[in-house]
Amino acid sequence: MxxxxxxxxxxxxxxxxxxxxxxxxxxxxxxxxxxxxxxxxxxxxxxxxxxxxxxxxxxxxxxxxxxxxxxxxxxxxxxxxxxxxxxxxxxxxxxxxxxxxxxxxxxxxxxxxxxxxxxxxTAERSTVDIQLDKRVYTVGNDMMVKGGTVSDVLDNVPSISVDAEGNVALRGNQSVTILIDGRPSNLAGSNIADVLRLLPADSVDKVEVITNPSARYDAEGGGGIINIILKKGKADGFNGSVTATTGQPDNHGLMANLNYRSENYNVFSNLAYNYRKSPGMSFTNSEYLDENGNTTQYVNEDSDRERLRRGVNANFGIDWYLTKTLSWTNAINFRRSNGDNPTKTYYDYYLADKTFNYTRFRYNLEDEKDTNVNYSSYFLKKFNDDGHQLKVDVSVAKSIDDENSYISDEIVGSTDPDTNSYQQTLNKENEDRAVVQADYVLPFSEESRFEAGYRGSFTTLDTDFDVQDLQDGAWIDNDNYTYHLIYKEKVNALYAQYGSKYGKFSYMAGMRWEDSNIDVNLLNANDYNKKRYNNFFPSAFLNYEFSENSNVTLSYSRRINRPRGRFLNPFGGLQSNINIFRGNPDLNPAMTNAFDLGYMRKWNTLTFSTSAYLNVTDNTFQFVRTRQGETADGTPITVTSPINLAQEYRFGFEFNINYNPFKWWRINSNFNFFRNETKGDYTFNYTYNGQQLEDYQDFNNVAYSWFTRINSKITLPWKIDWQVNADYRGAETNAQGKRRGVASMNTALSKDILKDKATIAVNVQDVFNSRKWKNEVYLPGELRSYGEMQWRKRQITLSFTYRFNMRRDNQKEQQRDGQGQPDSEDYIGG
The missing domain is CATH 2.60.40.10 (Immunoglobulins)
Known part of the structure; x- marks a missing residue:
């Protein structure tokens, strides 16, 4: 503030x-x-x-x-x-x-x-602090995400969008690295969308968005870096807050942030329990074609999902100020959750003349248990008060994910047992991750400094997926879907950079070198993919200050996007047996050259920033849909998989505005427009009617899209705060179809009570129940389809927060923390 x-x-x-x-x-x-x-x-x-x-x-x-x-x-x-x-x-x-x-x-x-x-x-810290090199979003002031998850938090941040499946994009680019307190924290193998939906929004202090990182930062993420910073108390003595939430559909939770700070140490903790249902739906209406474009049949697929999650999240840590110049921070995080996800799917089959044929019913009862433990240790040594310092950060994490399901597939009204099938899936994931990084800063003067560092990241992910069919009362392995995948990644990096300032002109240049050793081993198929490569990642930044409140920046960096998680897993589930997602173990990394030209101007009540950007990516990932075989009743199976295409050109510009027209009204808005051009072609094989066929498709495509968001917060009479957030994501075409535009809105009300020691708030997510993924697909000579997917239906949440030994403003960021409290940037790098 x-x-x-x-x-x-x-x-x-x-x-x-x-x-x-x-x-x-x-x-x-x-x-x-x-x-x-x-x-x-x-x-x-x-x-x-x-x-x-x-x-x-x-x-x-x-x-x-x-x-x-x-x-x-x-x-x-x-x-x-x-x-x-x-x-x-x-x-x-x-x-x-x-x-x-x-x-x-x-x-x-x-x-x-x-x-x-x-x-x-009379004053309140802005929810969105727009800086030239990054944007900092303060969650503590945002009523919109009370009782929600980190995924909801990100969906309210300028330049960031979260689609219906939970995929996070920065400026429309999903090749983005997501960190928690500056660390990967077991996000490599797990589905990042699931992790973000598990963590409670109330545990987040702020979110940093870095669109074009320097050599100091990890080179991973062609679209940039999103750093989620968890809360840590800063006031002296014992203080904290407790938040209780309830909502419809079921959304119940209890969250506590506790902190004790003295002259020599600071003890902090975040404790949370949540019980949440996220009912969703999807449908896909498909028209199947022969090689001449004639209709052969229609299949309408309609699904309802419940998605019940019960989770516990606990974080404990201590900042120990050993001397005036040396501090040591230790923290351990424990996260555990379990849930059920019953999915009911109906398939209505029609003949070529649209005459109804029959209906199939598919029931998938999924049970999942996740456990994660993460320990981190952080040293900070300050040699003087001029910024000469050394930082060393070590973290290790263990994650276990068990996911099992039972699937029944029956023709409605049929008494023939041969038309019904029963399956079960057994999926176990074990991930081990260790990260070591060191950063050294040496100022030569007040206007120049040198930085250097090392970072080592070591990950092993073991995924054992087994599908069994019920045959004559016994469970038999299905070799078509059963696999055992071991993913090993070792990345060692060194970097150095130098920056200086002359009058109104400043610059910074750096170089990062990364050596990558990656093994993707599919044991059941004796398929071993070894990736060995090392790359240089230069970066350069130029800045000119026209005045105290106006400047312009030109920057360049080279980035890498390594395929992970579901992109590599050769099988992703059997919720549907005719529309399947399948990873590609042989994916190669994508390399991006990123250019950014930015301008910022500040007035008393208005901050305006704009930037034009260009990303040129080699071996970019592209999702393709192909026909691969057919079910027992002859229905073609459509598989969606990622592949490497030749090149992608992404150009765009964006505007960000923070405006405070009155003391009681604050507005921030974001507009982003981009042009995305892909160049490449793909030849694939598939089986149809028992024949091995080959198909070729040209993926050259130019797409234009845009999205905009506006957030308004008004203080009404009786000190009631009212917040509204509205966004629109424009349509976007691709080589195989089109994604339609989507508009949505959230709103919230809050009131401080009990002499400002407590706050009661109510928020409505997706007021018009319109946040849906809508997609059209057309494969010549194969199929034409239209589908919609809604991850979570409209949700209403009521929350109550009580603060003890702290004023309401203590929840907001204060002027620089103690000797051992590094800036958020200190966590990232190496």
Whole structure:
């Protein structure tokens, strides 16, 4: 909250300072110093330093402090009043005589309790903080996600979209890396969408969106990086909050954030239990064609899913401040969930003339149990107050996922046992992950610094999937779907980068080298795929400041997108036996060259940023649908799989606006338009009517699409907050069909009660029940289909939050944490 207020005040103060600055052709003196907070001894960033004429108190010149609290001003020799200002702190004035270059040492500033109270009443930190290199979304202020999941959080963040299947895209690009507290945290093998739907939204402090990362960051993710930062208390003493939720469809949970902070250590924890149903639906209406384009039959597939989840999430950690310059953080996270997902599917069959033939009913009872344990240890050594430091981070994780299902498939009204089938699937996944990273920062001056580091990531994923058919009362393995897949990944990386600033111009250039050793072994088929490659990933950033509130940036980086999880698994489930998703164990990584041109301008009540971007990707992934065999009754089986295509060109531009027209109204909006061109072709084999056939398809395609989102928060009478979020995702064509546009809206109301110690809120997700994935597919000579999929129907949630030993504003981000509390950026890198 303080940083937001500081920007508003500095916009006015700095304009006044520069407007009255003196112009002297004589020799000037350079004066430096440092401003700190009196109680905590922490540096104050963005504090204003104003030099006044002692005779008439007129402004001579001025400046502001950097991230280390250090300021530099240039002035003619003479006597001046140095005035130090920072919002919610008492002003300090010191008279000094300047005869030449000098260092005025450290100036402490004390909090102003009266001013602080006024700020708390009249101002609130913006939900979305738009910065030039990244965007920071503060979840604590967002009523829209109360009682929801991390997936709901991401779907409210500018530039990010989450489709009906839970797939996350940044600027429309699904090749994005998702981190939790800067770490992969067992997301490699698991379905990322499932993990994000399990974690409660109330455990998230903020989300960072980095569209074009530098060499410091992991090169994974052609579309950028999304970093989810979990809550950690910052106030002294014992404090925390408890949140209870209930909703319809069933959505019940209890969440506690507890924290104890002293001078030498900080203990924090997040505890959560949730019971959630996510009923959904899907249908696919297909028209099957022969090689001449004539209709052979129609099949309408209609499914209903329940998706019940019961989960426990616990996070415990301690920041230990060993000395004034050395801190050590340890944390352990335990997550466990189980659930049932009964799926009922009806298939209505029609002849070529649309005469009804028969109906099949398929029932899939799925049971799943997930257990994950993650331990991390983090060292931070600060050699001085100028930013010279070393960071070492180690984390290990173990994940076990057991998923079993029972499937019955019967023709409605038939008494012939030969027309019915019964199957069961047994799926066990075991994942082990270890990450080691070290980052070293060496400033050469206040305006330049060198960084270098190492990162090692080691993952093993063992997936044993077994499908059995019931034959004559016994379960027999089905070799068509049974497999045992072992995925091993070892990635070692080194990086170095240097940045400097000259006046209004600054730059940073870096190089990252990654050595990748990947094994994808399909044991049951004796299919061994070894991937050995190493790559250089350069990055470069240029920045020019037109003024304090206006700048432009040009950046470049090279990225990689390695196939993982369901992209590699040769089989993904049997919810349907005619529309199947199947991974490709032989997928190669995609390489992306990313260019970004950005501009940002700030006014008192408005922040505007825009960027144009170009991503050129080699070996890009493309989902293709092919006909592969047929069921016992002759219905063709359509399989969707990812393949490597030759090249993809993605160009687009976006606008982001934060606007506060009044104290009681805040608006932020995002608009993104992109053009996506793919170039490539694919030849595939399939079986039809007992014959082995070969087909060729040209995947050259140009698609245009866009999406927009607007978020409005209004304070109504009696201090009731009302928030509305609306978005629209435009249609997009591909080589095999079209995805239709979708509009949706969420809304929420909240009220502080019990002398602002508690908050009650109600929110409605998907007000019009319209958030559905809609897709058209056309394969010449094979099929024409239209389908819709809704992951979760409209949901209403009521939540109650109680805070103890903390004010409501303590839930918002405060000015820099203690010695051992790294910035969010410190977690990422190496």
């Amino acid at each position: 303080r940083r937001f207020q500081t920007f508003v005040l500095l916009t006015f103060l700095f304009s006044a300072v520069t407007g009255f600055a003196q112009n002297n052709n004589g020799k000037k003196a350079t004066v430096t110093g440092k401003v700190i907070e009196q109680d905590t001894k922490l540096p104050l960033e963005f504090a204003t330093v104003t030099l006044l004429n002692p005779g008439d108190n007129s402004t001579v010149t001025g400046g502001m402090t950097n991230g280390e609290g250090v300021y530099t001003v240039t002035v003619d020799p003479g006597t001046y009043i140095f005035k130090y200002d920072f919002i919610s702190f008492q002003s300090v004035q010191v008279t000094k005589q300047v005869t030449g270059d000098a260092n005025l040492g450290t100036t402490p500033m004390a909090p102003d309790a009266t001013l602080l109270n006024e700020v708390e009443i």
